[in-house]
Amino acid sequence: MLQKALEFASQNNERFLAELKEVLAIPSISTDPEHKADMQKAAEWMAAQLRTIGMNNVQIMPTGGHPVVYGDWMDAGKSAPTVMIYGHYDVQPADPLELWQTPPFEATVRGENLFARGSADMKGQVIASLKAAESVMYAGDMPVNLKWLIEGEEEIGSEHLDNFIKNHKELLKADFCLNADAGILAPDKPSITTGLRGLAYFELKVYGPKKDLHSGLYGGAVHNPAQALAELIAGMHDKNGKITLPGFYDKVRKLSKKEREDFARLPLPNKLYIEQTGVPALWGEPNFTVPERLGARPTLEVNGLLSGFTGPGSKTVLPAWAMAKISCRLVPDQTPEETIKQMKKYLKENAPKDITWELTYLHGAGAALVGSDNIGIVALSKAMQSVWGRKPYFLREGGSIGVVVQLQKHLGVDSVLSGFGLPDCDAHSPNEKLHLPTWTKGIDAFIHFFYNLK
Amino acid sequence: MLQKALEFASQNNERFLAELKEVLAIPSISTDPEHKADMQKAAEWMAAQLRTIGMNNVQIMPTGGHPVVYGDWMDAGKSAPTVMIYGHYDVQPADPLELWQTPPFEATVRGENLFARGSADMKGQVIASLKAAESVMYAGDMPVNLKWLIEGEEEIGSEHLDNFIKNHKELLKADFCLNADAGILAPDKPSITTGLRGLAYFELKVYGPKKDLHSGLYGGAVHNPAQALAELIAGMHDKNGKITLPGFYDKVRKLSKKEREDFARLPLPNKLYIEQTGVPALWGEPNFTVPERLGARPTLEVNGLLSGFTGPGSKTVLPAWAMAKISCRLVPDQTPEETIKQMKKYLKENAPKDITWELTYLHGAGAALVGSDNIGIVALSKAMQSVWGRKPYFLREGGSIGVVVQLQKHLGVDSVLSGFGLPDCDAHSPNEKLHLPTWTKGIDAFIHFFYNLK
Numbered sequence: 010m011l012q013k014a015l016e017f018a019s020q021n022n023e024r025f026l027a028e029l030k031e032v033l034a035i036p037s038i039s040t041d042p043e044h045k046a047d048m049q050k051a052a053e054w055m056a057a058q059l060r061t062i063g064m065n066n067v068q069i070m071p072t073g074g075h076p077v078v079y080g081d082w083m084d085a086g087k088s089a090p091t092v093m094i095y096g097h098y099d100v101q102p103a104d105p106l107e108l109w110q111t112p113p114f115e116a117t118v119r120g121e122n123l124f125a126r127g128s129a130d131m132k133g134q135v136i137a138s139l140k141a142a143e144s145v146m147y148a149g150d151m152p153v154n155l156k157w158l159i160e161g162e163e164e165i166g167s168e169h170l171d172n173f174i175k176n177h178k179e180l181l182k183a184d185f186c187l188n189a190d191a192g193i194l195a196p197d198k199p200s201i202t203t204g205l206r207g208l209a210y211f212e213l214k215v216y217g218p219k220k221d222l223h224s225g226l227y228g229g230a231v232h233n234p235a236q237a238l239a240e241l242i243a244g245m246h247d248k249n250g251k252i253t254l255p256g257f258y259d260k261v262r263k264l265s266k267k268e269r270e271d272f273a274r275l276p277l278p279n280k281l282y283i284e285q286t287g288v289p290a291l292w293g294e295p296n297f298t299v300p301e302r303l304g305a306r307p308t309l310e311v312n313g314l315l316s317g318f319t320g321p322g323s324k325t326v327l328p329a330w331a332m333a334k335i336s337c338r339l340v341p342d343q344t345p346e347e348t349i350k351q352m353k354k355y356l357k358e359n360a361p362k363d364i365t366w367e368l369t370y371l372h373g374a375g376a377a378l379v380g381s382d383n384i385g386i387v388a389l390s391k392a393m394q395s396v397w398g399r400k401p402y403f404l405r406e407g408g409s410i411g412v413v414v415q416l417q418k419h420l421g422v423d424s425v426l427s428g429f430g431l432p433d434c435d436a437h438s439p440n441e442k443l444h445l446p447t448w449t450k451g452i453d454a455f456i457h458f459f460y461n462l463k
Numbered sequence: 464m465l466q467k468a469l470e471f472a473s474q475n476n477e478r479f480l481a482e483l484k485e486v487l488a489i490p491s492i493s494t495d496p497e498h499k500a501d502m503q504k505a506a507e508w509m510a511a512q513l514r515t516i517g518m519n520n521v522q523i524m525p526t527g528g529h530p531v532v533y534g535d536w537m538d539a540g541k542s543a544p545t546v547m548i549y550g551h552y553d554v555q556p557a558d559p560l561e562l563w564q565t566p567p568f569e570a571t572v573r574g575e576n577l578f579a580r581g582s583a584d585m586k587g588q589v590i591a592s593l594k595a596a597e598s599v600m601y602a603g604d605m606p607v608n609l610k611w612l613i614e615g616e617e618e619i620g621s622e623h624l625d626n627f628i629k630n631h632k633e634l635l636k637a638d639f640c641l642n643a644d645a646g647i648l649a650p651d652k653p654s655i656t657t658g659l660r661g662l663a664y665f666e667l668k669v670y671g672p673k674k675d676l677h678s679g680l681y682g683g684a685v686h687n688p689a690q691a692l693a694e695l696i697a698g699m700h701d702k703n704g705k706i707t708l709p710g711f712y713d714k715v716r717k718l719s720k721k722e723r724e725d726f727a728r729l730p731l732p733n734k735l736y737i738e739q740t741g742v743p744a745l746w747g748e749p750n751f752t753v754p755e756r757l758g759a760r761p762t763l764e765v766n767g768l769l770s771g772f773t774g775p776g777s778k779t780v781l782p783a784w785a786m787a788k789i790s791c792r793l794v795p796d797q798t799p800e801e802t803i804k805q806m807k808k809y810l811k812e813n814a815p816k817d818i819t820w821e822l823t824y825l826h827g828a829g830a831a832l833v834g835s836d837n838i839g840i841v842a843l844s845k846a847m848q849s850v851w852g853r854k855p856y857f858l859r860e861g862g863s864i865g866v867v868v869q870l871q872k873h874l875g876v877d878s879v880l881s882g883f884g885l886p887d888c889d890a891h892s893p894n895e896k897l898h899l900p901t902w903t904k905g906i907d908a909f910i911h912f913f914y915n916l917k
């Protein structure tokens with residue numbers, strides 16, 4: 010009945026898109042307390058969808074933070090595999106708003122793309138998996154049991170999901186998890202992600218004088234906290250782009266010859282990254298290729314800086330404090346816990362005595378790596394081959410997905426990572442977009458995937 | 464008739480304070496285009512005051528920016544000296560607003576202080592000079608000719624004043640200028656400022672990727688512009704706090720033995736600066752005392768930093784750009800023009816090729832130093848001795864006052880710098896305040912000063 014499901018999907022593509030636009034209109038920004046009601050609204054929308062496509066036991070479950078949406082369908086029987094399908098209904102903040110060509114929460118089609126916050130990351134991917142399941146349910150022969158886990162805190166580190174999973178081990182038992190929160194290499198280059206970097210996200214505040222001072226009256230006799238922060242940040246990398254936090258590389262798993270060969274085979278020339286980012290030149294550890302730097306090497310990034318006067322014009326102020334948001338991407342076998350210690354040690358050893366500092370750990374997750382013999386990876390690989398007519402690439406991605414680590418830790422459940430965002434989809438940036446032809450192929454690929462698990 | 468003037472001032476002190484509160488209620492923030500109407504309102508208030516106290520030829524004169532208020536009284540005759548009295552009616556922005564105990568534009572007396580933006584810098588000082596003149600005018604024997612020059616752009620670098628002075632050389636001719644935009648050391652330690660540092664104020668922007676990127680997807684392969692900016696800023700000082708801009712110290716005038724002795728005599732122990740600023744320890748060039756660092760040594764300060772995500776919570780963004788406001792305090796014989804070249808040279812030599820940068824020079828002024836035999840300094844010194852019962856200290860201040868340089872350059876007019884702000888007055892900071900007993904003494908000192916010039 011594969012054909013019946015594919016035809017249903019094809020005939021209903023316009024409605025699927027309309028429903029996607031509907032959920033993209035909800036500004037479910039998890040980090041912003043002002044959008045709490047929108048978070049609830051998005052959760053309810055997801056729950057209604059699950060009921061509509063025939064799932065049972067649909068619930069909006071409290072977590073201590075934003076709720077989890079759960080639903081299942083267990084009628085394939087005990088001998089059939091149980092697939093957990095993970096998604097998140099929350100999105101990143103949309104600022105800077107002035108850089109959006111069309112409003113972030115009014116999904117707009119321009120050319121082959123749908124522009125909206127969350128279109129690629131990841132409401133588009135959630136809807137693709139829902140619509141694939143709907144199509145197979147319509148065909149009437151869903152061959153696997155399904156469990157949906159749709160959370161609302163992915164963009165803020167899945168903080169409460171860890172406990173939620175720990176407290177619902179029986180409910181969430183599954184053979185593996187399909188997680189569509191990754192992307193593929195290009196519209197004609199399907200790929201499956203087997204590795205993810207972890208994360209440790211910090212806020213570092215440096216305090217100098219008890220209040221903002223006149224820079225003329227005190228400048229030269231007081232260590233400017235913005236300068237002190239700049240000095241601390243500058244010292245976190247050496248001249249070769251290596252991170253200087255004490256012990257930072259101790260646990261980093263070395264790449265095998267085979268792994269380096271796999272990386273070398275990826276169709277990712279440096280030119281591509283230059284085009285995608287628009288930088289004058291690439292940067293990073295000289296002994297590693299760019300895909301290695303992004304997939305298999307840890308990083309330390311400044312995500313934000315704030316101090317003193319930042320408006321138009323000038324103000325001759327010596328600021329009382331300076332703040333940086335700093336995050337490390339982690340690789341196997343680093344852990345956020347150790348990274349916190351390393352960051353603290355660096356600050357203790359390097360912060361001068363004429364300022365004080367405060368480090369807040371905001372959130373994090375370990376790195377993940379899945380074997381290519383996983384039944385989900387096999388089924389999805391075959392599905393992609395059917396839809397694209399070519400084998401997918403296997404790659405490691407630079408982003409961090411907390412749930413992948415949590416499912417492994419608490420349930421022993423591996424995640425099969427795919428999804429149909431493209432490298433230029435501008436997730437987390439203005440004008441985030443979803444490539445619609447790829448999205449439609451993605452729905453088909455998920456339909457094949459379900460049948461491949463029979 | 465000195466006594467008559469002093470009595471008038473004493474009897475009218477309460478009214479003087481009420482008038483000061485009135486002008487402090489006008490949020491004349493010169494850097495903020497939204498306050499343009501308030502700037503006009505403040506100028507009109509000043510013009511009305513000049514008329515009320517008996518000045519002639521009162522005009523609000525266009526400058527291309529915020530207007531200058533002018534008024535004069537030339538009836539002392541050709542043989543009497545002509546004193547220019549300089550002031551500014553503009554103030555710094557009041558942010559961060561949440562740190563003010565009472566609203567910045569509702570002047571409030573608490574204890575011996577009057578709290579308001581502009582109370583110390585410098586509406587309080589302008590009113591003190593106006594009220595001293597009013598008292599002497601009332602006594603009926605003003606011994607000097609007066610010319611008032613009250614500008615509206617001091618807090619943004621007196622940009623248009625330079626041309627204004629150049630274009631009104633005849634109108635502004637004077638023997639010297641009394642400029643009350645400085646302060647005294649303590650309520651019981653009167654002082655006159657003989658030197659001022661200059662200023663060169665920059666905005667530096669570092670650009671990396673063409674848009675904000677997902678830090679997981681690109682982190683490690685792209686030079687983070689916030690990190691690159693931090694590296695550039697960190698490199699602007701060496702480990703001893705010396706500025707590394709090429710040639711920065713070449714023109715810095717060396718301190719003579721006599722000058723270093725004068726500095727050493729100032730009642731300014733390090734403890735005082737620690738108390739005033741609240742820093743854990745002082746900082747700066749090890750071979751210079753703190754008063755030397757502040758008065759006779761150039762500096763480079765970060766006045767503001769902005770990049771990426773700075774709200775509450777976290778956003779895993781690799782920012783497209785990072786910005787710093789940076790200003791140098793200059794000493795004789797440095798010039799802003801040379802500092803711009805040095806800053807550009809530093810950036811050209813040190814900015815990496817994987818980012819681009821843009822340097823905007825916002826404004827500046829040269830440094831100034833006045834001889835202690837100037838007739839205005841002699842008259843004010845004597846006046847302070849009469850009111851405080853002790854000789855004033857002579858010092859150099861760290862701030863920059865563009866008009867001092869401009870008057871010297873175009874008219875050959877030296878400035879006598881005093882005023883009755885205290886080191887803890889929080890000019891440019893939240894809860895700016897004016898110490899009222901010192902202010903009242905200041906009015907008396909200015910009354911004496913006029914008579915001392917007879």
